[in-house]
Amino acid sequence: MSLISLDAVVGGYGGVPILNGVDIAIAASDIGVIVGPNGAGKSTTLKAVFGLVKVTAGAIRFEGRDIANARPDALVPMGLGYVPQEKNVFPSLTVQENLEMGAFIRADAYGDTLASVFEMFPPLKEKRRQKAGELSGGQRQMVAMGRALMGKPKLLMLDEPSAGLSPKYVLEIFERIVAINRGGVGILMVEQNARQALAIASRGFVLAGGRNLFTGTGRELLADPEVARSFLGGGPAA
Amino acid sequence: MSEFVFFINNVIVSGLVAGSIYALGAVGVTLIFGILRFAHFAHGDMMTLGAFITLVLSWVLAGMGVSSGLPLAYFVVPLAVAITIVAALGLDRLFYAPLRAKGAKPVTLLIASIGVTMMLQGLIRLLFGTGTYSLFDTVPKVIHRIPVEGSTRDITFTQPQAIGVIVTIIAVVALHLFLKRSRNGKAMRAVADNPDLAQVSGINIRKIVRLTWIIGAGLACLAGTFLALDVTVKPDLAFNILLPIFAAAIVGGVGQVYGAIVAGYLIGFAEVLAVFNWGVLLRPFRDSLPEWVPAQLAIVPTEYKVTVAFVILVVTLLLRPTGIFRGASST
Amino acid sequence: MIRRALLLYLGLFALIVAVGFAMGAPFTVRLLVEAAAYALIALGLNIQWGFGGLFNFGIMGFMMIGGFAAVFMAMPVSAPFWDSDGPWMLGKALLAAGAGALVILGANRLHRIGFPKPLQRTLQVIAWIAAYIFFRTQIDPAIAVIESREIGWVGGLGLPVWLGWVLGGLLAAGVAWLIGKACLGLRSDYLAIATIGIAEIIFALLKNMDWLTRGTLTVSPVPWPVPLPQQYQAWGSTIDESFIYARAGYLLLVLAILGAVFFLIQRAYGSPWGRMMRAIRDNHIAADAMGKDVRARQLQLFVLGSALMGIGGSILISFAQIYDPSSYSTVNHTFIIWVMVIVGGAGNNLGALLGAFLIYIVWILSEPVSQWLFTTISGWTEAIGWGAIPDITSRSVQMRVFVLGLVIVLALRFAPRGLIPEIGAGRRPQDQPKQESPDEAVQ
Known part of the structure; x- marks a missing residue:
């Protein structure tokens, strides 16, 4: 069973929705990485999980329980952590x-x-x-x-943990994330450093326009020429 | 020597009393500013409310036939604090919480606090008229005198002044321990620092808001009662004190509890120093001074005491807009 | 929107007619004169808060300045004062103040001729202290002379009172300019506290400067710019009629001023200038980035609004014929205007105007209504043996303060944009929840 699953989640700050049907599922052993262009709804997805953005349709389940639109101070005791x-x-x-x-x-x-x-x-x-x-x-x-x-937490959600850090620190932070995951904590993170992040990811999600474009293992996404061309800059990684 | 004792009585004692009252009020204002992010203009009226609750409770006690050598007000203060807290929580539930739930901006809450000010003032005057009341109806105010060698005067202060300053010190130390040591105290500082992060850390912000009102209203009741014991209880208490306590909160750096305390005493002492007649200290040298030095040498006449807090406020804002302790960053 | 405004104004008209029948014509005309003066002041606040988003909690101070101007301009010349040393000594004090100001200004500019910053700071402080001491050495004896029993106070200039109204606007504008220069850069809540402080200081000054305003001794009778009731009586009217005619004359004059001001502000509001002002209010950072001089524009609004407050204050004092500085209070002269603008609709002149008339009528009528209410309740409590309610009259006056407080919090909650909202106000950031704002977190 997945630790957390998002099924066709639609939501936003009121007005035009930012998320138009996001599907994500990861297990406790997974490192899930969300990548995509600016404005794709990556951070918004994390916020929707954490009850900071209104979910108008779809379901968010944590260990099988529906947590859509729950208050953050109710989610933390259930085992969600958010950075x-x-x-x-x-x-x-x-x-x-x-x-x-x-x-x-x-x-x-x-x-x-x-x-x-x-x-x-x-x-x-x-x-x-x-x-x-x-x-x-x-x-x-x-x-x-x-x-x-x-x-x-059972699930740790990180919003661009490497943003603004020097390359040395980026590497160190990613190492720590892997270590935390080995300790039995599921990871769901948004990253701009897509190539590096997908390298440690067991699940990868490419979002654009508030919906999934590609889903696969980190390796699959890195190898996918379409993904590489559109979102990683340049051809598939060697 | 007598002149020096006069200075102690009129500056040190008065400054400590005024400073304590301002500090207690300013801490509430600064906490509310830090947690709820708006200038709570009804704080002066909350102090007045606290003083009147003490007054009524001491009447009730007297009505029950209780009498004591001490003013009955001393005994009812804890209950008065509790009632003021309940009143503050009720006001929040009725008037501020619905606006927050709608996502109103801080300025809207500020204007709402003006409405609350008017309601409290109207209500207090409706019940008590415009007269002044004393908490020393049945017993005389005890005056302590400390004789000073070589002086024709004694150092004098009243019993409520001494108790009030001591209670203030206890309250400040307790608040310090609460904020530094207790889980909820730390959470309160966390919310003031970064409310969004506090929320995602699982801190229940509603609870912290309640705590803020509890502390703010409790201290406001203490301050109001202290002021009432030192002088008298009257419905006009609030407005005279609003400017100094807000000045103290801003000068101390909004959201900064220690800043508010320091600035409270700073403004209290500045006020008494400004209206103190420095001519008195020159009296021993009267004969050797030139004719033109007047006997009255106050920096500002007593009627214009209100300008002191204002001048300190404006000078601080112009020179150091974040206050003497770096306050919450500006919008 | 227009229909809504029309209906509300029709309702207001019906209310006024009803008041007229219930309370009599002289009362109603008086009410309308005062309401019109308050409406002028509410328009002033609407310029500051509604157009500019500027807090002004010092309205009372500007009204007091206006009232003083009417007194100073229109009261008879005091021969004992002008025959004494007073004018000469006051002149010297004024010169001292001017010299002090020059010294301070000079000290402020010392860094331009190469003085190091710390030294300049020290010299600035010394300049302030020296200027203050010098001024006090001149003004204190002058006050002592004027406040002596033979003279008392400086008296007036004996000129027509409408000149006092003009002076009231000018003086208030001047004071607002000084305040604005110093304080408009502050964040909004600090501006609120600063203006409250300034109003308290103006209050303390005008109340205690007996030599200038007679302080608590009060000045009366301040003249009218139109014939007084006594004049009509001399012309043969009955007493009742004379009051109606005289007050109606005053009302026409005030309404003419109000109409002209309203027309001008309304024109300005729709002009590019007005649109720019609103742009600044809604997003002053963006406006700043577009090269608009935000501070200077806000200063314009602050000065303009305060001038209207000064004029309104003059009109009220002139109408009441008595200037008693200690009769002013923050609730009755600052907060009530805020209630008017918030309830009427901040940013909409029609709204502010409606709010002013409506709230003033509620304010005035809630006294007799609550008196009636208290008397009735008192009758019941007496009947069941609890005894009568004491001091009904003074309590009824307080009831209205409570009522207005309740009105403003209810308005903020249920009609935050007022009875006649600003057109196109949906985009006003004040009313919209900020995304992930601290307020949203604090629920």
Whole structure:
């Protein structure tokens, strides 16, 4: 059974819908990557899953339960984590406080999770008393991902985690994403760095105009000449 | 020496009292600004409401035949705080929450708070007329005197002044611990920082909004009662205090609790220093001073005290628009 | 839209006629004069808030300035003042103020001739302090002389009162220009607080400057620009008739001013200038990017609107014939205008006009209505042995403040664009939920 599935989802901010029938399904072991041109509705798809965009038709199921239009603070306890693209830290809170906010919904002790997040992102441990607003872009992205992991999600959704990062950090962040996935967390992410992202993806979705153009494994999409020409720039990767 | 004691009584004591009241009010304004993102113009009236609730409760207590050497107001403050909080939550539910649900802009909420101001003011005057009331109807106000060697005057302050300043300090420390240590306190700061992210982190924003009103209204009731104990209770309380507390909230940097406290005391002291008659300090040297130095040497006449908070506000906005502690970024 | 406006105005007319029958003609004409003056002020606010999106919570201050101007221009010349040293000393104080202003302006420009910034800052502060002390050394003795028992205050200029109305508009415009220069760059909520502060300061000044305004001693009778009831009585009218005729004359004059102002604003609103103003209001960043000088345009609106407030304030004081600075209050003179504009329809002149008349009538009538209500309830409570309600008269006055507060929050909730909304207002960002705004999150 898929961890999350979107069936012909239509939705938007009111007025003309931005999503015109998106189909996505991934399992807990998957890394799903959504790529596509600007305005294709990639970020909107994530927001629709997270209840930030109104869904007017279609179904969104998480572990078989319909979660369309649920409130975010109801989704987090169910096991969804979401890292927005911009403004994804609390700048005046310390790194540790940022992480604690990720565990806000948890009633149990979260010391172990905190330790494992620090293990995954060692720089955060050093800077845990520093304000998140004072960190570099890459470190902020770590804080943001760490914050989402603190809620022990089953599915982690990332909106362009590599945006604005230096190539060194992009590689590091992607490595961490793979590691998180190996730890049993399903990943659904939107990426501009399509080629790199599809390389680690087990499922790939190409969106355009708010609907699926191509769906397949990451490798299939990378090899597809049509996809490569239209969305990856240049011919199929070697 | 007597002149120095006069200075302590008129500047240090008065400044501490005014500063405490402003700080308590400004913290509420700044929190509401930080979490709900609008300037809550009815905050002064919330203070007045708190003071009147204390007044009524102390009447009720007196009516039940309770009497004490202390003013009954002291005993009913906790209950008055609770009632003020309930009133604030009710006002939010009735008037502000529906507008937020519709996605109204902050300016619309600001105008709504003007409506709430008018309703509260109308209601308070409807019930209590325009007269002044004292919380010291049955017992005299205890005045503490500390004799100072070499001075013909004592350092004097009243019992409610002392208690009020102490309660303010306790409230500020408690608030500090709440914001820094508790889960909800941290969540409150998180919402002020980045409401969207707080929401996707699973923080229940409605709950944080309720907490904001609870803290804001509770402190407003304390401040109003403190003011009422120091002088008298009257329906006009609100307007005289609106400008200083908003000035304190803005000067401190909106959303910045510590800034609001510091700026509250700053404005309190600036006001008393501005209207203080500096001529008094020159009195010992009267004989050696030239003729033309007048006996009255206040920076501004008492009637124009209201200008002090305003001038501080405008100067701050011109020199450092984000306030002395960097406040929430401008729209 | 036009039908809706027409129907609402017909309703207003019916209401006025009903009030006329219920309360009598002299009362109704008085009501209309005051409502028309308030309508002028509401148009001023509509220019600032409706066209420009500028907060002005200092309306009371501009009305007070207008009232003062009417007094200063029209009250008789005071011989004792002009025979004393007062004018000369005041003149010196004015010169001192001018000299101080020059020194401050000079200090502000020191960096242009190469002074380093920190030094300039220090000199600026010193300049302000020196100018203030110098001014106080001149003005304090002048005030002492004028406020002596023989003189009291400066009196007026003994000129026709309509000149005072003009002066009221000019003075208010001047003050608005100063405020606008300093504060219009502020974000909207700061502007609201700053204008409240300025109104409080104007209030404190005019109330306490006994030498200029007689302060709490009040000034009366301020003359009318049209014949007074007494004049008609001298011409042979009965007392009732004289009041109707005199007030009707005043009403015609005010309505003529209101009509002219309305016509001009309406023309300006539809002109390219008006469209630009609305563009600035709705998106000043974009307008800025298109090369429009946003600050200068907003200053125009602020000054223009405040001038109307000043004129309205003059008209009201002249009509009431008494200037009592302590009778002004933020609720009765600032917030009520806001209720008028919000309820009527911000951004629509017809709406603001309707709102002004409607709210003023509600305001005035809710006093007798609530008095009647209280008396009735008082009768019941007495009948069941709870005793009568005390102080019914003073309580009834307060009831209307509550009513207006309720009206504005209900309007914001159920008719946020007012009774007669701005045409094409659907795109106004104020009314639309911002996507993913903090407010949306805070539900």
